[in-house]
Amino acid sequence: xxxxxxxxxxxxxxxxxxxxxxxxxxxxxxxxxxxxxxxxxxxxxxxxxxxxxxxxxxxxxxxxxxxxxxxxxxxxxxxxxxxxxxxxxxxxxxxxxxxxxxxxxxxxxxxxxxxxxxxxxxxxxxxxxxxxxxxxxxxxxxxxxxxxxxxxxxxxxxxxxxxxxxxxxxxxxxxxxxxxxxxxxxxxxxxxxxxxxxxxxxxxxxxxxxxxxxxxxxxxxxxxxxxxxxxxxxxxxxxxxxxxxxxxxxxxxxxxxxxxxxxxxxxxxxxxxxxxxxxxxxxxxxxxxxxxxxxxxxxxxxxxxxxxxxxxxxxxxxxxxxxxxxxxxxxxxxxxxxxxxxxxxxxxxxxx
Numbered sequence: 001x002x003x004x005x006x007x008x009x010x011x012x013x014x015x016x017x018x019x020x021x022x023x024x025x026x027x028x029x030x031x032x033x034x035x036x037x038x039x040x041x042x043x044x045x046x047x048x049x050x051x052x053x054x055x056x057x058x059x060x061x062x063x064x065x066x067x068x069x070x071x072x073x074x075x076x077x078x079x080x081x082x083x084x085x086x087x088x089x090x091x092x093x094x095x096x097x098x099x100x101x102x103x104x105x106x107x108x109x110x111x112x113x114x115x116x117x118x119x120x121x122x123x124x125x126x127x128x129x130x131x132x133x134x135x136x137x138x139x140x141x142x143x144x145x146x147x148x149x150x151x152x153x154x155x156x157x158x159x160x161x162x163x164x165x166x167x168x169x170x171x172x173x174x175x176x177x178x179x180x181x182x183x184x185x186x187x188x189x190x191x192x193x194x195x196x197x198x199x200x201x202x203x204x205x206x207x208x209x210x211x212x213x214x215x216x217x218x219x220x221x222x223x224x225x226x227x228x229x230x231x232x233x234x235x236x237x238x239x240x241x242x243x244x245x246x247x248x249x250x251x252x253x254x255x256x257x258x259x260x261x262x263x264x265x266x267x268x269x270x271x272x273x274x275x276x277x278x279x280x281x282x283x284x285x286x287x288x289x290x291x292x293x294x295x296x297x298x299x300x301x302x303x304x305x306x307x308x309x310x311x312x313x314x315x316x317x318x319x320x321x322x323x324x325x326x327x328x329x330x331x332x333x334x335x336x337x338x339x340x341x342x343x344x345x346x347x348x349x350x351x352x
Contacts, residue, residue, distance in 0.1 A: 012051060012318060013325040020189035021212035024135065024156055025114065026083060028052030029325055030206065032137075032158065032191055033317075034216025035087030035116060037061060037166075037303065038289050039225050042071050044317070046078035047224040051318040056087040056116045059103045068103065072110050085114030085137075092120050108132040116158070118167075123152035137191075139214075141169025143181045146190060156189040158214050163195025165217045165243070165255050165305035172245075172253070176204075183209025197307030199327025203335070206328075215324070217307040222317035230295025232314050240309035246301070247283070249274025254283075257302040261287070265301075 015028045022030050033040075033048035033055040040058040048055030057075060062068040068086075075084055086107055090100050104125055107115060115129060118139040129136055130153070138149040139158040146157040159182055161175030162168050175194040182190050192205045193214030205213050219225070220235045234257075244258045246265040256262050265282050268274055288300030 011322065013322050015052070016325055016329050017206060019206065019211040021156065021191060024189055025054040027054050029321065030191075030202070030212030031321065031324065032056075032116075032193075032212060032214045033219060034193065034214050035089075036216060036220070036225075037089075037285070038292060039220075039227065040087065041226060042075035042078055043224045043226065044219075044222065045075050045084050047222065047317040048219075049079045049082050049084050051321045053321065054083075054085060054114065056085040056114070058087045058089070059099075059106075060087075060089050065099075065102055065106050068106055069110060072106070072112060083113040085116055086112050087116045087118070090117060090119035090122070104128065107134060117154075121148060121152055122154060126153040139193075141167065142171045142173055143178055143185055145169075146182060146186055150186055150188045154188065156191070156211070157186065158191045158193055160214065161192070161194030163255075163306040164193055165303040165307075167252070167254050168194065168245075170248075170251060170253060176208075179205050179208040179210050195306040197310030199324040199329070200331040202324060202328040203331035207335070215307070217305040218310055218324075219317060219320065220304065221311045221314045222320060223314055224317055227292045228295030231292055231297060234295075234297045235304070235308065235311050236313060238304070238308040238311065240306040242308055243304055243306060247274075247279060250276065250279060254301065254303065255305055257297060257304045259300070259302065260298045261300055 017030050019030045029052045031053045033053050035056040035058045037058050038061050045055035045057050057071055059068055062071060088100060088103055091098055113134060115134055115136050116139060117136060122136060122138050135155040137156040137158055138154045140146050140149060141160055143159060146159050149157050159178045161178050162172045163175055175192050179192040189211040191212040191214050192210045196213045196215050197218035202213050221232050242258050243255050244262040245253055245255050246262055247254050249269045261282055265279055268278050283301035288302055291297050291300045291302055
């Protein structure tokens with residue numbers, strides 16, 4: 001959807017940080033654009049890639065292989081050949097209706113350089129994807145799962161904390177804790193996601209040992225997203241307190257926008273009636289998708305995280321990135337100014 005804001009071409013920031021993630025993906029900034037279900041089209045992914053990030057088309061957003069192939073090729077045109085990725089979400093257990101095998105065949109045939117996997121272990125795909133020259137980053141909700149993914153041979157991992165939109169897992173551990181934990185427990189490059197929407201958080205994640213961050217909710221106000229203006233207005237107006245955790249009774253916890261659907265699901269679970277037949281009709285993806293098209297955010301399980309604290313206006317994705325990087329650099333400068341040089345032998349005593 002085109003807006004007046006999208007006509008503005010902000011100056012792209014220079015590279016300020018070099019990490020194992022920027023090297024792995026060949027990107028300018030240590031930021032991955034979160035794969036937004038139904039919204040991570042070629043327009044969104046290309047905007048991220050062209051702004052110096054890595055983005056992933058969400059394979060589950062497309063009804064069949066032909067539609068996915070067409071979107072991959074359109075994205076390749078929009079990025080002028082710059083690399084991008086495809087997100088493949090796998091259920092915890094293989095289900096008859098899943099299309100993972102077919103999607104992986106498309107990825108290999110189209111020579112997509114990067115894949116973001118989530119859900120169950122990607123171990124069965126690692127060899128085939130690596131043989132095709134495709135690098136894999138696996139997304140998990142806790143460091144212990146990241147350790148398993150590293151053993152499976154992935155190239156990098158993303159760890160999303162309690163604050164994230166979508167699925168934070170059952171452990172519900174915050175991003176701040178996980179960022180520091182991972183530094184001593186992982187050897188592969190790792191990114192931190194969940195509640196990240198300000199540049200100072202990027203600086204903090206890097207300081208704790210992370211190689212980059214994942215940003216999802218913060219990009220819901222990007223001009224390039226094909227969503228109704230009323231949807232974006234609701235995201236701009238929302239605060240960090242406007243989300244809820246639901247579906248814990250199904251052991252499939254999800255953080256969504258607080259709306260009529262969220263309240264109805266919470267009420268069902270509160271009375272102890274949380275079963276697939278009572279809950280899944282309420283959170284149907286088809287209902288949620290309508291909100292993006294109509295702007296009616298009162299219904300649907302709309303994944304959003306606590307980074308709603310930072311969605312202050314609609315603007316081009318590149319402008320959001322410029323603000324993130326400027327704030328990250330400013331945070332690093334503040335930290336440098338606070339650091340006390342090592343005292344010399346004849347210098348003044350430290351304060352008491």
